[in-house]
Amino acid sequence: AQSVAQPEDQVNVAEGNPLTVKCTYSVSGNPYLFWYVQYPNRGLQFLLKYITGDNLVKGSYGFEAEFNKSQTSFHLKKPSALVSDSALYFCAVRDWAGKSTFGDGTTLTVKP
């Protein structure tokens, strides 16, 4: 069975500093990996995805993620955090049959 682990419940960074939100996965076959963001009292929004190709993928709002096959990781990164980036972030993996499994989420807080 596929699974996703987000080892940190909370990540706190100062505005302007780089941020990393960690994600590791387990899936049979080639992984399809996704990051979603949930702002307070809002629905989930797609941020970025890895299907194939370059290991570094770029997404919305200046976010990027690096796919590392040997470490089965797909960490979310941003070079310079904004207060407005504060939200709940979910990593997800999709298997060949189309079923998407989500991690438990990481709350990112960016302080001014």
Add this chain to the structure above:
Amino acid sequence: GAGVSQSPSNKVTEKGKDVELRCDPISGHTALYWYRQSLGQGLEFLIYFQGNSAPDKSGLPSDRFSAERTGGSVSTLTIQRTQQEDSAVYLCASISTGGASAGELFFGEGSRLTVL
């Protein structure tokens, strides 16, 4: 419509009553998911519909939960004899299988269920 539409947005019910939650996916999306998100928690997979295939019901927590998708479009999640632990936000998502957005889930705003 332009996005995934869910109704009702809020539902308060008494323990033991049945509830129905509706999801209208993006036109043309062949796959549809239901997830449950309890307060401050992650997304719990409930059920997955893909085209005309038999749905993946492996996430339904008990036989009080059921879902159907009529005509390959609108889906209804039914919870019978609701319990307080059913209180959560129920999220529906549909997925594009082609084009630049292939594989991305498009979520509705959710239906917040409160069981008193």
